[in-house]
Structures are given as C-alpha cells and as structure tokens.
Amino acid sequence: EPPEQSMQTTTRVLIMSCLLLLGACDPQDRRPGLWLTGEEVTALPEDWSFSDQHQEIFVQVGTPYLLPHSVTVWCSSVDGTLYLAARDPDSKNWPGWVEDSPDVKIKIADKVYPVTLVTLEDAAEIAGVQQAYIAKYELPATGGEFAQRYWRVAPRG
Numbered sequence: 001e002p003p004e005q006s007m008q009t010t011t012r013v014l015i016m017s018c019l020l021l022l023g024a025c026d027p028q029d030r031r032p033g034l035w036l037t038g039e040e041v042t043a044l045p046e047d048w049s050f051s052d053q054h055q056e057i058f059v060q061v062g063t064p065y066l067l068p069h070s071v072t073v074w075c076s077s078v079d080g081t082l083y084l085a086a087r088d089p090d091s092k093n094w095p096g097w098v099e100d101s102p103d104v105k106i107k108i109a110d111k112v113y114p115v116t117l118v119t120l121e122d123a124a125e126i127a128g129v130q131q132a133y134i135a136k137y138e139l140p141a142t143g144g145e146f147a148q149r150y151w152r153v154a155p156r157g
Contacts (some may be wrong), residue, residue, distance in 0.1 A: 004143060005118065007067055011136060025138070026058055026070065026107065030072070032069055032070060032104055033058075033069075033070040033071075033073050034060075034067055034068050034069070034070060035060065035068050035070070036058055036060045036068075036070050036105075036107045036112050037112075038107055038109075038110045038111055038112045038114075039110055039111050039112065040105075040111075040112045040114070041111045041112065041113050042114065043085075044113055044115065045156050046080070047080035047151075048077045048082035048153065049075075049077045049080050049083060050081055050108075051075050051077055051082055051108055052077055052107055052136055053074065054075070054109065055074070055137075056072045056073065056074060056075075056109040057072075057073060057074075057075050057106055057107060057108045058070050058071065058072055058083060058106065058118075059071055059073050059094075059099070059104055059105070059106050059107075060095050060104060060105040060106075060107070060112075061097045061098050061104050062097060062100075062101045062103070062104075063093075063097055064100075069093070069094055069097065071092075071094055073085065073086070074133065074136075075103075075108075075135065076129060076132040076133050078128050078129055078132045080145055081153070082106075082150055082152075082153040083129045083132070083150055083151065083153065084106070084117065084118075084150070084151045084153065085121045085129070085133065085149065085150050085151075086148070086149045087148070088148065089148055090148075094148055098117050098119075098151065099119065101110040102117045102118065102119075102151075103115075103116050103126075103156055104114045104116070104117055106153065115153050115155065116152065116153075116154045116155065116156050116157060117151035117152070117153060117154075118151060118152045118153075118154050119149065119150075119151055120149075120151065120152060121136040124157075125152075129150050
C-alpha cells in the first residue's frame with residue numbers, strides 16, 4: 001500500500017485506540033470521560049439520600065458531535081430528592097448540553113441511572129439545596145452559592 005494510505009490507516013487506528021481508551025474510562029476529578037461504565041439500573045430509587053455517602057458522582061450528557069461526555073460533579077439530597085450542581089456553568093459546555101437535552105445518565109458507586117435533569121428556578125428550593133451542599137461539603141455559610149446552576153434529578157418522562 002502507498003505510504004500516504006499507510007499513514008492514514010495508522011492515524012485512524014491511533015484515533016480509534018484513543019477513543020476506546022477514553023470510552024473505557026469514567027471521568028476523574030477534572031478529566032472528562034465518554035460513556036459511563038457500570039450496572040445500568042432502570043428502576044430509580046424512591047429515596048436518593050444514600051448518595052450523601054458519595055462526595056462525587058458522574059454525569060453523562062449528550063453532545064452535538066454524537067459522542068457522550070461525562071464529568072465528575074458534586075451532589076446532595078434534600079428529603080430524598082437528588083440534586084446536582086455546576087460551578088461556573090457558563091464556562092463549561094456540559095451545562096448547556098443538559099439544557100438542550102436533559103436526559104442524562106448518572107453514576108453513583110457502580111450503578112448507572114438513566115434520568116432527566118430539571119433546572120431549578122424556584123429561589124426557595126435553590127436555598128434549601130444550597131444549605132444541603134454547605135452541610136455535606138462543609139462549606140462556609142456563604143459557600144452554597146459556589147454553584148450558579150442546580151438541577152433536580154427526575155425519572156425520564
């Protein structure tokens with residue numbers, strides 16, 4: 001095969017290998033991932049308060065380029081309802097992708113849940129969620145405002 005075609009084949013193999021390696025990796029800290037791995041659970045918990053045992057969870061969102069994007073996020077529960085937050089959401093792509101397509105997957109421990117994220121707009125609900133974040137993450141009393149966007153986790157409709 002000609003050298004140019006051989007180089008294209010090698011490049012394609014390297015790109016596919018990188019994508020497969022990334023796809024096999026869940027996100028970690030600030031490093032994003034692709035598909036979340038784990039046991040997919042379709043029956044959602046009625047009470048998400050078990051999530052308070054986990055400092056970080058993962059969320060997988062859809063993207064305009066057809067590959068999923070997964071990130072590490074903080075979460076908190078209030079009266080059994082699970083909430084996610086984004087710090088500086090306008091500086092990241094994934095919050096906008098959630099607004100475009102709120103059906104996402106979240107991973108807690110080794111379980112992956114297909115859910116819908118509902119943007120919070122009610123000030124009283126946001127204040128309660130901020131207090132839960134302050135308590136869970138031992139933030140300063142004003143630390144609940146670290147996030148500018150919050151979502152309630154809901155079943156897919």
